[in-house]
Amino acid sequence: MHRLDKVLARVQKPSRYAGGEWNAIKKDWDQMDVKLAFAFPDVYEVGMSHLGLQILYHVVNSREDALLERVFAPWTDMEKELRQEKLLLFSLESQRPLIDFDIVGFTLQYEMSFSNILNMMDLAGLPVRSMHRDASMPLVIAGGPCAFNPEPLADFIDLFVIGEGEEVIHELLDTFKVLKAKGMARDEMLLQMARKIPGIYVPSLYRVNYQEDGKIDSVLPVKEGVPAKIEKRIVRDFDQVAFPTSPIVPSMGVVHDRIMLEVLRGCTRGCRFCQAGVLYRPVREKKPETLMGQVEKMIRSTGHDEISLTSLSTADYTGVAPLVKNLLDAYGEQGVNVSLPSLRLDAFSIDLAKEVQKVRKSGLTFAPEAGTQRLRDVINKNVTEQNLIDAVTSAFQNGWSSVKLYFMIGLPTETYEDLDGIAAMARKVVEIGYQCGVPRGRLKVTVSTSSFVAKSHTAFQWEPQDTLKELRDKQRYLKEKLKDKRISYNWHDPETSFLEAVFAKGDRRLGAVLETAWAKGARFDGWSEQFRYPLWLEAFEQENLDPQWYAYREISYEEVLPWDHIEAGVSKKFLIREHKKALAQQPTIDCRSGRCTGCGLCPALEIKPSILGGADIAPLQGEI
CATH class of the missing domain: 3.40.50.280 (Cobalamin-binding domain)
Incomplete structure (x- = not known):
């Protein structure tokens, strides 16, 4: 052998x-x-x-x-x-x-x-x-x-x-x-x-x-x-770029065991905590005929029975509803399901939700991110409580009984009133479920919170993270507030988020800490059963570096950031302006509206958003 x-x-x-x-x-x-x-x-x-x-x-x-x-x-x-x-x-x-x-x-x-x-x-x-x-x-x-x-x-x-x-x-x-x-x-x-x-x-x-x-x-x-x-390098013609129509079919169950059809890349929403929204700008949409051609080959070459329409914000894809309908008309009878990774509250359409769940029905997931309108304005999450009420009412009236709500805690300017807002929102969703006739034994509302981690190239890159004590206190407070057998509450380990924050904003000196922690046995730190926090603290101590200096320090606009020599295309001036607007609780429009927000990416990289039949977005002059 x-x-x-x-x-x-x-x-x-x-x-x-x-x-x-x-x-x-x-x-x-x-x-x-x-x-x-x-x-x-x-x-x-x-x-x-x-x-x-x-x-x-x-x-x-x-x-x-x-x-x-x-x-x-x-x-x-x-x-x-x-x-x-x-x-x-x-x-x-x-x-x-x-x-x-x-x-x-x-x-x-x-x-x-x-x-x-x-x-x-x-x-x-x-x-x-x-x-x-x-x-x-x-x-x-x-x-x-x-x-x-x-x-x-x-x-x-x-x-x-x-x-x-x-x-x-x-x-x-x-x-x-x-x-x-x-x-x-x-x-x-x-x-x-x-x-x-x-x-x-x-x-x-x-x-x-x-x-x-x-x-x-x-x-x-x-x-x-x-x-x-x-x-940064960027694909300019998203319709012509190579895409795998004969992807490898895993030989065991994997996290996403299905056809992944990338319908667009980038996002115009401008959430201030979201790094991907900056890194993958500008938005580039694929033509429906390109997508239909790719799916046909992928169905033939894989045998998968689910098509996931992947992107940062799939509900924003121009013509998402006709695309879903065309896919289901073509493959629904073969038992092929279409899924969207998540549904935005303000783009939620019950007709679209019903379409994607025709073959197999599952729960719905929404991400309000924050419990009050004030904090949603701070993070530029342009959705309202009314959007949530309308979305869940529609869902419950149309036979859904399970809803998941995602929030972040520790966001800049967050207060305990914002946490009260999360609990109030969850209870409101439960009440709406009952009003819509969902049987008491079947109604399920799940609240998940993750801890905010400031990332490079975002409007919040200068922000400190909440301390471990503050995050634990907030988790305990929410756990108490959500004591209700109709509501499940899940949260993330704050120690992992702390270490993530350190490395997300860290510099070269952390290399020594990383090597020491690995030599001591650090492996699979993203897996809770493998994460060994005390070992990391030992490594920081041994290398004479303070992790709190990286995670908890408020950084000034004048400071040279470890990643300032890496250009994501969005100007630092724009990020500073967005940070100031966040602290003033002022939202910024979505540039899909046709009005440029002046992020600087299009002139810097000599590229424009590619939105099917969308408004032409002329870059702002003198604002970059």
Whole structure:
């Protein structure tokens, strides 16, 4: 029996590591000029639910000169077996160790997966710090939303891709192929890539200077021709961009086991806490005929019985109702369901909800985010209590009996009156359910709260997080207020949110803390059963850094932020203006209205929103 087979026989879920799924691609290794491993720093079930993985898998494997294979973070049982058997971490497609690849690319979706990145490198036989890796080892690259503040990982990653991967991947592979053929040294290769390819950030080519008080003085390139600021890459023609119509079908149950149809990218809403709303601007909608063509191929190639219309705000898609109707007309009789990830209160249509639940009915989820109109104005969540009342009334009258409500606690300017608003809203929903005739035993209202985490490139990036004590007190207060057998209350562990806040706004000095925590055993920090908070506190103490300085400090507009050299396209002036408007409780309009809000992205990146039949949005003059 092969050693790997023996190992797989001993772990809890061997299909996480076995590969061989339907539509997986195994290419002839020896015929490929560039071999790339896509590394997802979480388990198979989470990684295989990520559309970005499927997109890049398709894009790279469509090339004749390159291959892309997958690797996921091994769960603790598999890690133990690999270390015991002295086996190196391997890819799913060819079972080759990662050290054999030219490039290992990590996707950065969540700060709490950073310790897994170090662990995966170590399991692959790679030194975790980039300065200790030599020419025989793969380049370690990374991209995704957390790359917009890459600094906590600067010591470990050779090169970051800023922006949308499918826009830059061909340039990256073409350049790598040429430089590799020339036998170019690793450092020189990284320098050439930083100079030649827009959107590429090589942290070793920048020096961070600190002031005596620990704040950043400057971030400067150390070599000529390296850009002072790195501008994000963005897909300009969303209809023509490559999309996987034969995605890999997972061999076990995963988080999102269905067809993921990306109907649009970006969001115009402008919620002030939302990083994705900034990073994925401008809005680009796909034409309905493009979507119908893609679905037809995906149904044929996967056998999935659910189509999820994915985006940051699917209900905003122009013509979402006719699209849903056309999909159900075409595939409903085959038992194929259509789902929307979440429904906005102000865009809620009971007719649309009824359409998407024709095949299988489930509960409805709404995200008011805050309990009072005052706080919703602060965060620019342009929905009202009346929107919620209308939405749930419609839902209960039309046969729904289960509603989930999502809120955030610890938002800037929040008071206990805002928490009272959450409890009052939940009770009101219960009462509406009874008034609409939902039987007492069947009515279910669930309230979930997560703790606010300030993120880079948002209007709240200067804001402190509530302390652990404040968050725990608020959770206890809400638990008391929501003591009602008709209401379930779920909340997030505030310690995880605290650490997330530290790394979301952190600088390069956190690299030492991350390495120390990982060496002490930090793994899967986003999983409550694996998260070891005391171990992290020990690591901060050992490295003589105060995590509270990162999470709890109010930052001035003049301060140099660790990510100021990374350009998301939205101007800092606009974010400052939005922050001031938040504190004044003034909402900002949605630029879908045709009125530009002056965020600066369109002129900076020379691009415009692509909204089907939508109003043309002329950028504001002199406001950027």
